[in-house]
Amino acid sequence: MNNFNPQRICFMFAMHAEAAPLIEKYSLEEVADFFAPLPPKLFKGSHNGKEIFAVLNGQQNGLDLVGCEPATLTTQLVISKINPDLIVNAGTCGAFKANGSEIGDVYLSKAPINFHDRRVGDSGGWYEMGVGFYPCIDATEIAKDLGFKTGHCTTGSSLDMADEDLALIKKNGGELKDMEAAAIAWVASLYNTPLMCVKSVTDLCDGGRATEEEFHENLSLASNNVKDACIKIMDYFLK
Ligand code: SAH
Numbered sequence: 001m002n003n004f005n006p007q008r009i010c011f012m013f014a015m016h017a018e019a020a021p022l023i024e025k026y027s028l029e030e031v032a033d034f035f036a037p038l039p040p041k042l043f044k045g046s047h048n049g050k051e052i053f054a055v056l057n058g059q060q061n062g063l064d065l066v067g068c069e070p071a072t073l074t075t076q077l078v079i080s081k082i083n084p085d086l087i088v089n090a091g092t093c094g095a096f097k098a099n100g101s102e103i104g105d106v107y108l109s110k111a112p113i114n115f116h117d118r119r120v121g122d123s124g125g126w127y128e129m130g131v132g133f134y135p136c137i138d139a140t141e142i143a144k145d146l147g148f149k150t151g152h153c154t155t156g157s158s159l160d161m162a163d164e165d166l167a168l169i170k171k172n173g174g175e176l177k178d179m180e181a182a183a184i185a186w187v188a189s190l191y192n193t194p195l196m197c198v199k200s201v202t203d204l205c206d207g208g209r210a211t212e213e214e215f216h217e218n219l220s221l222a223s224n225n226v227k228d229a230c231i232k233i234m235d236y237f238l239k
Helices: 016-025 068-081 126-131 140-146 163-171 181-191 211-238
Strands: 008-013 041-047 050-056 086-095 106-115 149-155 176-178 195-204
Touching: 008 016, 008 068, 008 211, 016 050, 016 086, 016 211, 050 068, 050 211, 068 086, 068 181, 086 106, 086 181, 086 211, 106 126, 106 140, 106 181, 106 211, 140 149, 140 211, 149 181, 149 195, 176 195, 181 195, 195 211
Parallel strands: 008 050, 008 086, 086 195, 106 149, 149 176
Antiparallel strands: 041 050, 086 176, 106 195
16 A cells, blocks of 8 residues: 555545535536536546546436446446546445444445345355455555544445345445445456545434434535545545
8 A cells, every 4th residue: 555656536426415525625627528428427626736536426307316326337437538546435324333433433445345235146156246345445554544444335225224234234244334335346346446435424324313314414514524534535645
């Protein structure tokens, strides 16, 4: 990690609210129609000689395209059209009180990154294919230097959590529940593009609150924390 010095860093977000603080901080400018006719959106700028890209999944019917399919499409486009040295999947997540997580905590991803809602068989390699076990860069040192926690991202297509999902999350040590990380990690792994996830906690899956309500209550706090974390990560790579 010590000599990893990415020059072109692409932050990938699912939701506009998550991306807005970073776009504003670096005065990133939208490159209109860069991915047309597809929905993802590109914002671009630079900071101390490094190129910064912020890519959003885009919207349909006025709603942010959250989830695995948009994330997969966006990652393919990002790598083929921008070819960044590092993808940072920045966003929000659910986490578990039982692991000591609190609302607003910022985490960097640990490998492996998994899916928790793909049940396609238990033998012949199908279990592994479903779960994923995708790599990401070792962010242990960065997290230590910057004062972030580290955790395993676990991804599914739903905001709520079915009992079967929880069983897979527990079995595979999932700690940060989201709807994009593993989809992005899959495509990044195919191209060997270095990936890191930075996630801030909007809701506690075992906290007894209604997830959507808690998510909305904490979205702006968590998005702001993600922005601060992204700035620290940029500065870390400038050292
Ligand atoms: N109904 C919500 C939709 C947000 S989906 C709304 O009105 O805005 C939640 C987004 O935040 C996804 O992009 C996902 O990656 C992340 N997320 C936050 N908490 C999550 C959780 N508990 N489970 C899954 N994804 C979560």
